[in-house]
Amino acid sequence: MSADVTSHDKKQSWFYSDMVKQHFFHPQNFLDHDLDPSEYNAIGKVGSPACGDELRVWLLIDPQTERIQRFRWKTFGCGSAIASTSMTSVMMTENGGMTLTKAREIKPIDIMNRLGGLPARKFHCSVLCDKALRDAINDFYRRVGKFDKIVAESARMIDPVTKVTDRDIESAVLDGAQTIEQVQTKTKVGIGNPSVLPAVEELIRFYKEKYFG
């Protein structure tokens, strides 16, 4: 992961990799028409325009095989948010579609690796689609009545808008964040939703003491 990304021929440096560029300028599978309810059976959402990124996904999942057949999306966000969502849609639907079990295990790092890297400061804030995806998978199981398969995010939700949990804050602190600003840079928590910040501050203190005494 670097601040900026240099093209393969080293002739031109750009903020993003060639793969990010390709998905940004030619996004795949974005939703360009009003969907008929028959075209999806799960919806997921993360973020808000206030925090600079909003992402919605519409999935069509085969109820028999539980593989993702279609992955349509819309996003309000920067270049890497658009590219990472586009890449996720490709990863989910290639090779006959990913199973929900596997899809649940997708981490931002997997998406970033397929993109050929992202600038460091972009990584945490702009790769949100794994969260929207898990939200949609739960929605699918809810719709088909398989309530036992719904997995509540095991961590405690701190900011329901950005879907940042106490675990995200814990890993931000472990990653070197010391202040609320630094945690925001990594997680976007509370951006546009400042009422959650006191709780975040408390957690930062807690984890700092826990790990660094």
Added chain:
Amino acid sequence: MRSVYLDHAAATPLDLRAREVMLPFLDELYSNPSSFHSAGKAVKDAMDEARQSVAKILGTRADEIIFTSGGTESNNLAILGFSHAIKASIKNPQIIISTIEHPSVIETVKYLQEKEGFSVTYLSVDARGMVRPDDLKDALTPQTVLVSIMYANNEIGTIQPIAELGKIIQKFRASLPMSNCQLPVFHTDACQASGVLELNIEKLHVDMLTLNGSKIYGPKGAGVLYVKRGIKLQPLQFGGSQEKTLRPGTENVAGIIGLAKALELAQTERQAEARRLVPLRDKLIAGILKLPKTRLNGHPTERLPNNVNISFMDIEGEALILYLDAQGVYASTGSACTSASLEPSHVILALGLPYEVAHGSIRFSLGRSTIEEDIDYVLKILPPLVEKLRSISPVRVDEKYYVR
């Protein structure tokens, strides 16, 4: 592909005439201006001449001109330098700034507030980015030591009524008992204004003023702080007698020479250039506002002749900047995603607009190279890019923020 540079508020190209006068100082005239020999004296003389030239434009004395490394340093030296010098002589000192100042003012003042016990009053601005003179009147107290209001805003281009604010401060000073009659001091950051607006200190009624070379077709790394005689500053660094010990360290001679020349040229040509730019600016504004769901940020008339700032609803600024970049158009965004902070532009938020509108703001800043064909080109390529980004966006901003 056409290349259209519309980011002059970030940096301007070096004027060839300024470059020309700089070259000897990057070459044979390398002596240290503090050296006690004729080669050093020749460099010192050139620097003195540059200082005279800047002083003449501002209508001040040469010994009131301090050369710095640029706008950020000048603002820091003015605010920190003055606050540190005055601190001991007044209880509970207060500073007044506007909410839309440059970060080099806001962050510096915040530091004084958080670490050194200064109280700070932030003057809010109206929906077009104007400070209300009455708000300043109400905010002034006998504890006010410093007021800093920028001349013209770097993001939205709104020009503040500096002379009027200056007069209010002068009047307030006159009403205080004799012991206090030097306070408060009035500083203005004129970085964005210096290429296009009046800089005569007498007319502006300011006590300190910041200029920057790289916004006026001069070199980067050179700036000016005008400090009125009698105002004491504490330096930010120590170790030499240069710039009256306020800015020790060997001078950036070539930069200073280039800055002085660039300022002279910009001020000579400013009225003609403004007459040329205003119609281009207004054509770009009118053309973009024809697109649905767009909004002009800033003042329609009291704005810099080169500044266009538009919010495009439902899309995020960085994405549009990158799409424009791919078409050869270089613009800027107050969007959080291009900065390290993630918070969108504090200036757009200060206008009373919500986060999602701030995230979608783009600044086009015109300059000497801008011609009408450039504006036509932008107006041609922009609509499909906006259309495309809107088509992949799930956001629909409330119409109260853009219906005109």
